[in-house]
Amino acid sequence: xxxxxxxxxxxxxxxxxxxxxxxxxxxxxxxxxxxxxxxxxxxxxxxxxxxxxxxxxxxxxxxxxxxxxxxxxxxxxxxxxxxxxxxxxxxxxxxxxxxxxxxxxxxxxxxxxxxxxxxxxxxxxxxxxxxxxxxxxxxxxxxxxxxxxxxxxxxxxxxxxxxxxxxxxxxxxxxxxxxxxxxxxxxxxxxxxxxxxxxxxxxxxxxxxxxxxxxxxxxxxxxxxxxxxxxxxxxxxxxxxxxxxxxxxxxxx
Numbered sequence: 445x446x447x448x449x450x451x452x453x454x455x456x457x458x459x460x461x462x463x464x465x466x467x468x469x470x471x472x473x474x475x476x477x478x479x480x481x482x483x484x485x486x487x488x489x490x491x492x493x494x495x496x497x498x499x500x501x502x503x504x505x506x507x508x509x510x511x512x513x514x515x516x517x518x519x520x521x522x523x524x525x526x527x528x529x530x531x532x533x534x535x536x537x538x539x540x541x542x543x544x545x546x547x548x549x550x551x552x553x554x555x556x557x558x559x560x561x562x563x564x565x566x567x568x569x570x571x572x573x574x575x576x577x578x579x580x581x582x583x584x585x586x587x588x589x590x591x592x593x594x595x596x597x598x599x600x601x602x603x604x605x606x607x608x609x610x611x612x613x614x615x616x617x618x619x620x621x622x623x624x625x626x627x628x629x630x631x632x633x634x635x636x637x638x639x640x641x642x643x644x645x646x647x648x649x650x651x652x653x654x655x656x657x658x659x660x661x662x663x664x665x666x667x668x669x670x671x672x673x674x675x676x677x678x679x680x681x682x683x684x685x686x687x688x689x690x691x692x693x694x695x696x697x
Contacts, residue, residue, distance in 0.1 A: 475507055479517035487526050487537055488599065488623040494539040494631050498527060524620050526627075538627055542677045545628040548621055549672055555606070555618045556668065560660045562609035564652055571608050575649050578604060583642040599626075601645050634676040641667050 483503075486492040503514045518535050521527040528538045540548065567575075578601055599622060606618040644667035651660035 475509055475513060476517045476520070479503060479507060479514065480520050483517075483521060484524075484526060484623055488626050490626060490630060492537050494537050494627045496537040498535040498537070500535070525624055526620075538624070539631060540624060540628050542632075542679065545625075545632060545675070545677055548625050548628060549668075552618075552621050552625060553665065553668055555614065555621060556602075556664050557661050558614060559606050559609045559618065560648075560652070560664055561657055562611060562614075563605060564655050564657045564660060566610050567608045567652060569653075572649055572653055575601065575604060575608070576646075579642060579645045579649060582645065586642055598641060598645070629675065632675045632677055634674060641670065644670070 483492065483498070492498075498518060500511050500514045500518070503517075504511045507514075518527055518529075522529055522535070525540075525544075526538055527535050529535050582598055582601065602622060603615075603619060606615045609615065644663065648660055648663045648667065651663055
């Protein structure tokens with residue numbers, strides 16, 4: 445069945461974020477999971493930015509479910525701190541505070557260190573070959589045009605590393621933290637670069653192949669420090685993002 449077209453022009457940004465091959469289905473756990481995973485992926489990839497209003501009617505129409513089902517899915521994402529409900533205004537993509545951003549960076553460093561230790565113990569050479577192939581594709585995309593696709597693969601590299609750690613609870617925590625950090629980067633990033641650490645990733649994989657935990661952890665810390673150096677956690681930076689977003693929205697009309 446072909447995906448139904450979303451009737452209103454207000455739904456177009458959301459439609460771009462939704463999977464191209466999704467088909468409307470009836471309510472239940474499966475569709476709730478699909479709604480959650482679709483919105484979480486769109487947030488993590490920057491398609492839905494901090495402060496974006498979530499259009500419940502567009503989601504309900506796209507997935508062929510009631511707004512009650514949609515609200516249940518949005519409630520899950522609120523508990524995961526990816527969305528926030530504003531009284532009498534609706535549901536919006538979350539806008540992390542400076543304090544929350546600081547805590548998220550700290551949590552990520554802790555999770556990455558634990559992940560490295562587990563991956564060194566558990567990963568096979570075939571696993572590391574796949575990581576290396578992902579890294580090579582990441583570098584190729586950056587070399588071509590420094591595109592957002594390369595950025596997406598950078599995120600996939602870390603998610604795959606977490607998966608190879610073999611602890612599903614840690615992986616879920618890691619995926620949530622990195623999705624929330626994508627919002628932090630949109631709000632507070634000051635120095636934008638095309639390269640999100642492809643060379644760092646290559647060195648980290650090489651250290652894991654040597655089964656050198658300390659070296660791999662040190663390299664990961666350096667990589668994360670580089671990412672954090674691009675961010676200025678000040679209210680003025682968050683205010684600037686909001687103001688620039690307003691200019692972009694209204695100048696496009």
